[in-house]
Amino acid sequence: MKYVNVIVPLPLEGTFTYSVPNQLEDSVRFGVRVAVTFGTSKVHTAIVVKVHEEQPSFNVKDIIDVIDSTPMLIEQQYRLWQWLSNYYMASLGDVYNAALPAGLKVEENYRPRTETYIDLAEPFRSEQSLHVAMDMLQRAHNQQDALAHFLHISHWETLEGDQTQEPVVDITREELMNVAHCSYAVVKKLIERKILFAYEQEVGRLNHGGEEHLENVKRLNEAQQSAYDQILFQFFKKDVVLLHGVTSSGKTEIYIHLIKKALEEKKQVLYLLPEIALTVQITSRLRHVFGNQLGIYHSKYSDAERVEIWKKQLSSNPYNVVLGARSAVFLPFSRLGLVIIDEEHETSFKQQDPSPRYHARSVAIVLANMYKAKVLLGTATPSMESYYNAEQGKYGLVTLNTRYKDIELPEINVVDTKDLQHRKMMTGPFSPSLIGAIKNALQNDQQVILFQNRRGFAPMVECRTCGWVPKCTNCDVSLTFHKNMNQLTCHYCGFTYQVPTVCPACGATDLRGRGYGTEKVEEYVQQLFPEARVARMDLDTTRTRNAYERLIDDFSNGRTNLLIGTQMVSKGLDFGNVSVVGILDADTMLNYPDFRSYEHAYMMMSQVSGRAGRKGKQGKVYLQTKNKDLRLIHQVVHNDFSSFYHDLLEERKSFLYPPFYHLVYIYLRHRHEDIVETASVELGSRLRQWFGDRILGPDKPAVSRVKNLFIRKLVIKLENGIDQKMVRQYLRLAQQQMTEQRSYAALQIYFDIDPL
Numbered sequence: 001m002k003y004v005n006v007i008v009p010l011p012l013e014g015t016f017t018y019s020v021p022n023q024l025e026d027s028v029r030f031g032v033r034v035a036v037t038f039g040t041s042k043v044h045t046a047i048v049v050k051v052h053e054e055q056p057s058f059n060v061k062d063i064i065d066v067i068d069s070t071p072m073l074i075e076q077q078y079r080l081w082q083w084l085s086n087y088y089m090a091s092l093g094d095v096y097n098a099a100l101p102a103g104l105k106v107e108e109n110y111r112p113r114t115e116t117y118i119d120l121a122e123p124f125r126s127e128q129s130l131h132v133a134m135d136m137l138q139r140a141h142n143q144q145d146a147l148a149h150f151l152h153i154s155h156w157e158t159l160e161g162d163q164t165q166e167p168v169v170d171i172t173r174e175e176l177m178n179v180a181h182c183s184y185a186v187v188k189k190l191i192e193r194k195i196l197f198a199y200e201q202e203v204g205r206l207n208h209g210g211e212e213h214l215e216n217v218k219r220l221n222e223a224q225q226s227a228y229d230q231i232l233f234q235f236f237k238k239d240v241v242l243l244h245g246v247t248s249s250g251k252t253e254i255y256i257h258l259i260k261k262a263l264e265e266k267k268q269v270l271y272l273l274p275e276i277a278l279t280v281q282i283t284s285r286l287r288h289v290f291g292n293q294l295g296i297y298h299s300k301y302s303d304a305e306r307v308e309i310w311k312k313q314l315s316s317n318p319y320n321v322v323l324g325a326r327s328a329v330f331l332p333f334s335r336l337g338l339v340i341i342d343e344e345h346e347t348s349f350k351q352q353d354p355s356p357r358y359h360a361r362s363v364a365i366v367l368a369n370m371y372k373a374k375v376l377l378g379t380a381t382p383s384m385e386s387y388y389n390a391e392q393g394k395y396g397l398v399t400l401n402t403r404y405k406d407i408e409l410p411e412i413n414v415v416d417t418k419d420l421q422h423r424k425m426m427t428g429p430f431s432p433s434l435i436g437a438i439k440n441a442l443q444n445d446q447q448v449i450l451f452q453n454r455r456g457f458a459p460m461v462e463c464r465t466c467g468w469v470p471k472c473t474n475c476d477v478s479l480t481f482h483k484n485m486n487q488l489t490c491h492y493c494g495f496t497y498q499v500p501t502v503c504p505a506c507g508a509t510d511l512r513g514r515g516y517g518t519e520k521v522e523e524y525v526q527q528l529f530p531e532a533r534v535a536r537m538d539l540d541t542t543r544t545r546n547a548y549e550r551l552i553d554d555f556s557n558g559r560t561n562l563l564i565g566t567q568m569v570s571k572g573l574d575f576g577n578v579s580v581v582g583i584l585d586a587d588t589m590l591n592y593p594d595f596r597s598y599e600h601a602y603m604m605m606s607q608v609s610g611r612a613g614r615k616g617k618q619g620k621v622y623l624q625t626k627n628k629d630l631r632l633i634h635q636v637v638h639n640d641f642s643s644f645y646h647d648l649l650e651e652r653k654s655f656l657y658p659p660f661y662h663l664v665y666i667y668l669r670h671r672h673e674d675i676v677e678t679a680s681v682e683l684g685s686r687l688r689q690w691f692g693d694r695i696l697g698p699d700k701p702a703v704s705r706v707k708n709l710f711i712r713k714l715v716i717k718l719e720n721g722i723d724q725k726m727v728r729q730y731l732r733l734a735q736q737q738m739t740e741q742r743s744y745a746a747l748q749i750y751f752d753i754d755p756l
Contacts, residue, residue, distance in 0.1 A: 001019060001020070001053065001055070002019070002020040002025050002028060002051060002052070002053060003017055003018065003019055003020065003051075003052055003053065003054065003055070003056065003060070004017070004018055004020055004028055004034065004048045004050065004051050004052075004063065005017055005048070005049055005050035005052070006018060006034060006036060006046035006047060006048050006049065006063075007046060007047050007049060007081075007092045007093060007096045008036065008038055008044050008046045008093055008096075009044060009045065009046075009093055009096050009097050009100075009105050010038070010044070010091075010093045011091050011093050011094050011097075011355065012091050012092075012093045013091045013092070013093075014091075014092065015049060015050070015092065016036075016038070016046070017056050017060050018034075018036055018046075018060055018061055018062060018063045019060050019061070019062050019063070020051075020062070020063055021062050021063070024063065024065070024066050027066040027069070028048060028051055028063075028066055029048065029051060029071065030048055030049065030050070030051065030071060030073075030075070030078075031047065031048065031049075031071025031072055031073035031074060031075075031078075032047070032048050032066055032067065032068040032069075032070070032071050032072065033045050033046065033047050033048075033066075033067040033068050033072055033104065034046050034047075034048055034063045034064070034065065034066050034067060035063065035064040035065045035067060036061070036063050036064060037061060037064065043064065044105075045067065045104070045105045045106055046063075047072065047073055047096065047100075049073075049078055070314070071314070072100075072104055072310070072311075072314070073100075073332075074314070074332050074334075076332075076333070076367075076370050076371065077099070077330070077332055079370060080329075080330075080363070080366065080367055080370065081095045081096070081099060083366055084356055084358055084363060084366075085356070086728070087362075087724075087753065088355075088356045088357055088358050088751075088753050089728060089731065089732070089751040089753060090355045090356030090357070090358075091355070094354070094355040094356050095356050097354075098327070098330070098351070098354075098355075098356055098358075099327075099330035100310075100330070101303055101306035101307045101310055102303045102306075103303035103304055103306065103307035104307055104310065114200045114201060115172050115173075115174075115200070115201060116172060116173040116174075116198050116199075116200060117170055117171065117172055117173065117198070117199055117200075117201050118150065118171050118172070118173050118176055118187065118191075118196050118197070118198055119154075119170075119171075119196065119197060119199065120150075120151075120154070120156050120195070120196060121194050121195055121196060121197050123194070124195055125156075125159070125162060126159065126161065126162040127159045127160060127161055127162070130151070130156070130157075130159060133147065133195050134147065134148075136193070136195075137195075140189070142182055142186045143186055143189050143190055143193075145180060145182070146176065146180040146182045146186050146187060146190060147190060147195065147196070149176065149179050149180035149182075150171060150176050150180070150190075150196065153169065153171055153175070153176070153179055153550060153554075154168055154169050154170075154171045155167065155168050155169055156168060166559075169550075170201075171546075172544070172546055173187055173198060174544050174546075175544050175546045175547060175550065178541070178543050178544050178547055179541070179547070179550075181484045181485055211291045211292070212289065212290050212291040212292075212293055213288065213289060213291065214260060214289060216288050216289045217256055217257065217260055217289055218253055218256075220250075220253060220254065220257060221250070221404070221405075223249070223250075223400060223401075223402045224249075224250050224253060224254055224400070224404075227243065227245065227254055227398050227399075227400045228254050228257055228258070230398040231243065231254070231258065231376060231396075231398050232261075234396030234397075234398060235374045235396070237396065238394075238395060238396035239365075239368065239369065239374060239375060240365060240368075240374075240375040240376075240377065240389075240394075240395045240396070241374070241375070241376050241377070241395060241396035241397070241398060242344075242377045242378075242379075242382060242386050242387065242389075242390040242395050242396065242397050242398070243376055243377065243378045243379075243398050243400065244379065244380070244382055244387070244390075244397065244398070244399045244400070244641075245378065245379075245380060245399070245400030245401075246380050246400065246401060246402070246403060246409065246610070246639065247380045247403070247409075247606070247607065247609070247610025247611075247614075248403045248404055248407065248574075248610060248614040249380075249400045249401075249402060249403055249404060250400075250403075250404040251342070251378045251400065252282065252285065252342075252574075253404075254400075255271065255340050255342070255376070255378065256285070256286070256289060258338060258340070258376065259271070259286075259290070259321055259338070259340075260289075262337045262338040263290070263293070263320055263321070265337060266335060267320075267335050267336065267337025267338060267373070268318070268319075268320050268321070268322070268333050268334070268335045268336045268337060268338075269320065269321045269322070269336075269337065269338045269339070269340065270322050270324075270328060270329070270331075270333070270336060270338075270339045270340070270364065270367075271286075271321065271322065271323045271324075271339075271340045271342070272324065272325070272326065272328060272329070272339070272340065272341045272342065272349070272360060272361075272364060273323070273324070273325060273342050273343065274325065274326075274342075274343050274346030274347075274348035274349050274571060275325070275346070275348055275568060275571045276298050276299070276300050276325055276548060277537070277542065277548045277552065277568050277571065277573070278342075278343070278571055278573065279296060279298060279323055279324070279325070280548050280549050280552045280553075281552060281556075281573060281574055282323060282342075283296060283323060286321065286323060290320075290321050293319060293320045293321050294319060294321045294322075294323060295309055295312070295313075295318075295319030295321070295322045295323070296309075296322075296323050296324060297309050297322055297323075297324035297325075297327065297328045297331060298324050298325040298327065298328065299325065299327060300544070300548075309331070310331065310332065313331050313332045313333065313334075314332050318332075318333075318334065325348075325360075326348070326349050326351065326358075326360030329360050329363045329364050329367055333367075333371065335371075336367070336368065336371040336373045337371070337373050337374070338373055338374050338375075338376070339364050339365075339367070339368045339373060339374070339375045339376070340375075340376050340378065341360075341361050341364055341375065341376070341377050341378065342378045342379075343378070343379055343571055343607075344361055344377035344378060344379045344382070344383065344386055345379045345381050345382055345383040345386070345603050346571065347600065347756045348571075349361050350755075350756045355750060357751075357752045357753065357755075359754060359756075361377070361386075362754070377395070380606060380607065380610060381602065381603040381606050381607060381641065382641075382645075383599075384599055384645070384648060384649070384652065384658065384659055385658055385659045387645055388649070388659040389659070403614075404614075405615075407613060407614070407615070407616075407617075407618070408613070408618040409610075409618075409639055410581070410609050410610070410612040410613050410618060410619040410620060410621045411618055411619070411620050411621065412609055412621040412623055412636065412637045413433065413620065413621065413622050413623065414623050414625065414628050414633055414637060415431045415433055415434065415622055415623065415624045415625070415628075416625070416626070416628045417431060417585075417624045417625060417626055418626035418628075420432070427524070427528065428516065428520075428521075428524040429452070429516045429520075429521060429524065429584045429585065429624075430524065430528065430582075430584075431622065431624055433622060434582045434622040434624065435528060437580045437582075437620055437622060438528075438529060438532075438562070438580060438582070439529065440580075441579045441580045442529060442531060442532055442561060442562070444579070445561075445577075446561075446577055446578070446579040446580070447555065447558070447561045447562065447563070447575060447577045447578045447579065447580075448532075448561065448562045448563070448578065448579070448580045448581070448582070449562075449563045449564075449565070449569055449575075449578055449580075449581045449582070449608070449611050449612070450521060450525070450562070450563070450564045450565075450581075450582045450584060451565065451566075451567075451569055451570060451581065451582065451583050451584065451604075451608045452516060452517070452518050452521050452564065452565075452566065452584045452585060453566050453567055453585075453588055453589060453604070454515065454516070454517045454518065454566070454588065455480070455491075455517050455518050455519070455538040455539055455540055455566055456480035456481060456482045456489070456491075456517035456518070456519055456520075456540070457480075457481045457482055457483035457484075457513055457517050457519040457520045457523075458480070458481040458513025458514055458515055458516070458517055458520055459478070459480055459514065459515040459516075459517060460478040460479070460480070460481070460513070460514050460515065461478075461479065461481050461488065461499070461500075461511055461512065461513055461514070462511070462512060462513075462514050463503035463505065463506065463508055463510065463511055464508070464510040464511070464512055465503065465506050465508035465510055466503060466505050466506040466508065468503050468504070468505040468506065470488055470497065470500065472490035472492065472493065472495060472497075473495070474490065474492075474493045474495055474705075474706070474707050474708050475490055475492040475493050475703065475705055475706045475707065476703055476704050476705040476706075477490060477491070477492055477703055479497060480517065481499065481513050481517075482519065482540070483519055483520070483523070484519060484540075486499060487499060492703060492706050492707070493706060493707045499511075516584065516585070518536055518538045518564050518565065518566060519536070519540075521564050521584065522534060522536050522564050525562060525564065529562065532561060532562040533559065533560045533561050533562065534560065534562045534563075534564065535551055535554060535555060535560040535562070535563050535564070536563075536564045536565065537551050537563060537564070537565035537566070537568050537569055538565055538566045538568065539566070542568070551563075552573065555575060556575060558577065567604055569608060569611065570604050570607040570608035570611070571607065573611060574614060575611060575614065576614055576615035576616065577615070577616070578611050578612050578613070578614065578619060579612065579613060579616065579617075579619050579620065580612065580619065580620050580621075580622070581608060581609055581611055581612040581619065581620075581621045581622070582621075582622045582624070583605055583608060583609070583621065583622065583623045583624060584624055585624060585625075586601065586605060586623055586624065586625040586627075586633070587625055587626050587627060589601035589604055589605070590625075590627060590630070590632070593702055595652075595655070595657050596756065598632055598648065599648060601632065602632060602635065602636060602644055605623065605636045606636055606639070606641075608621075609621040609623075609636070623636065623637070631647065632644065635647075656717050656719075657717075658754075659720075660719070660720060661717045661718060661719055661720065662717075662718040662719075662720065662722075662724075662753075662754065663715065663716070663717060663718075663754065663755055664715070664716040664718065664727075664731070664751060664752070664753055664755075665713060665714070665715055665716075665751070665752040665755045666683070666687075666713065666714040666715075666716070666731070666749065666750075666751055666752075667701075667711060667712070667713055667748075667749070667750050667751075667752065668680050668683065668698075668711070668712045668713075668714075668747060668748065668749050669709040669710065669711050669747070669748040669750075670709065670710055670744075670746060670747050670748065671708060671709060671710070671746065672710070673705075673710040675743070675744070675747065676710045676711070676712050676747070677698075677710075677712065679712075679738060679744055679747050680697070680698035680712035680713075680714065681698060682738070683698070683714065683734060683738055683749070684697060684698050684714055686734050686737065686738075687714065687716070687730075687731075687734055690730045690734075691716060691730070694716055694717050694718060695714060695715070695716055696714065696715040696716075696717070697712070697713055697714040697715055698712045698713060698714050699712070699713055699714075700712065700713070701713045709748070731751060735749045
């Protein structure tokens, strides 16, 4: 009789054994999905990782059915899953959940994918009739506002007579609701009034970008060609090469030449980016050259889309170039020859929650090693670990110090906001010099980017009489005020609250927002620069895939000229007409309680500064801070990465941090604070028996309660060269000993390896 070992999509260690009924024996093989019952009667889609005839010593259930005729998982992927499970101390079930598209965990009946689109009704497609429509909605402010947003993003507002001056853009219902911050009911009312109408449109899931056009590959300039040649030379000796190129040095063009070479050698390429927003710009450049050889894969795609791409990669005609965010490392490849990790320093490559808490850069390097492929890490601001590996000779290193067409790096002006506030010269978050620079840029038909790394209107609301601050009932955090939606939101659990009109502590009515989020910055901009065409890029305005594309397309084509954003705007976006960048509050990055805060601050400030003056004359950056004499600020101003790196390296060495030590964070969570407190002390004591003073804590993390679970944290510092396998065995043993105790039955213990 045949038996199979399978992985089930549950957070459970190891594999599980089932017997195979005679009628299914010929259908079972490695990598196919099977339906199994787990527990009493729940049916799950498991995946076969071993077929054998070794009868187990315990009773086993039969599999119910074989779902696939061909494998959905290949051997290299399973080896990667096993490595990931072992290294990041995650169950195979967690890895399966993260790796496989949700649509492959159930049997799907595929139907053509459709989306609901909105358009302007025929009777209102003239300038005069649009004025009539707006008058009709004078008393329905939400509908009027939604219609105004629709007219703007669809370009119907450019009507002159009965002709639009710009091509009309198709708008989905979801995108309109997202941009206008309105409900479905508001859009429905506009449809009922017959001002708008809705229609369904089939949406193609896979790329049909046409034939490749390799003649569109641009010729490299002298500096780029030199870097390209050095990379190829380094690849003879090293499997991983770090390309350290200043912002706007033309790294993407080098990547395109490397991809072309890989394709000529009949190899596949994986191109990883940290943010979905970046894929919008890079996609058009790559599609222009590689046509339908290019596939896109990221979390904003639907389950069905991801399933189709997964299946295409397993077919005889897969994409040869895959562009994606971190989850693309899990796709099946048959001939992988090159992995490009752009903006390799970015923290977005690290999965935080749920498990597995993997770093896509590390996983991609392991994946490439399995295929004997090469890896190129590209960035203007290398991570400490990558640069250290390059300096030590583990990675190759290639530098590119000149911007494309020899354009100068931006001039960075440091603005002392502490002094200006003392002299009452600040206008909200704006200094006089920044206001002047923005006015000048707008008058000269140039564009501006303003960087504020906090979304919402105000990070907190405070009673000015007694100091009361509204906090989340489920988490230990203050609530962020979102003015557009007129609500308070917890950015940890997502719960929303009504904005209070009276302080519950003292009865006062003077409740005001404290600090500046991107929403509040937008309000100030509209007051100070009424002529500006403003767009905002943060998590609240980019919830749909179309939203990214619209924001970037509008800014690229000059339909908007002032972009306000969080860290999204710092990540490799290429806009040619930006002459001014404002970093509104550098101190929010510098004052974060984390040993990596200066590293992240340097990277973010350098990257967002690099958005200025990319294709024209030298750009200007206004860096506003209360700590103008800080050495880090001077290093950012002078683009002195070497000095910054060596300063930080000495600090890390002195205090036993990466790259000299590996870190493991251990988190404990429980509904009762006394239990999690006792358990964390006990676990710390157990671990000290094996690890001694390598254990720090337990301690409360910065946010010590999330979703009504109290949290404690232990830190382990492990010197390089320590036996990692043995470390993990001890950690697993300690975890098992704790959770076997009845008093800790509901205790959650999990590990974050190499945390960021």
